[in-house]
Amino acid sequence: MQFESWQAFWHMGGYAFYVWTSFGVTFLAMGLIV
Template identity: 65%
Template sequence: MKFDSWSAFWAMGGYGFYVWLSFGFTLVAMVGIVISTMATKKTLLRAVKQKQARTQRRKAAQKLENTL
């Protein structure tokens, strides 16, 4: 569809409000998904590091206990 001017493009034949509102909601939802995914990844990586450190501490304690 060809528009005669930028204002006609933004108005979209009288449906511009609904079109741009839907684009806005979609953009907000996608940004929210990206932020949520990044936060979840950070939390999971922290949990894995803590579990690995705990495992190392338990192995060290077990080794020390076996030497006594």
């Protein structure tokens, strides 16, 4: 997946909240397990 700019990358086409929340929850859970 390619983005035109960093702003487009961070915005994720309108799905940024869902995408970054998912990443955060995943890394938090993995951090607690390990």
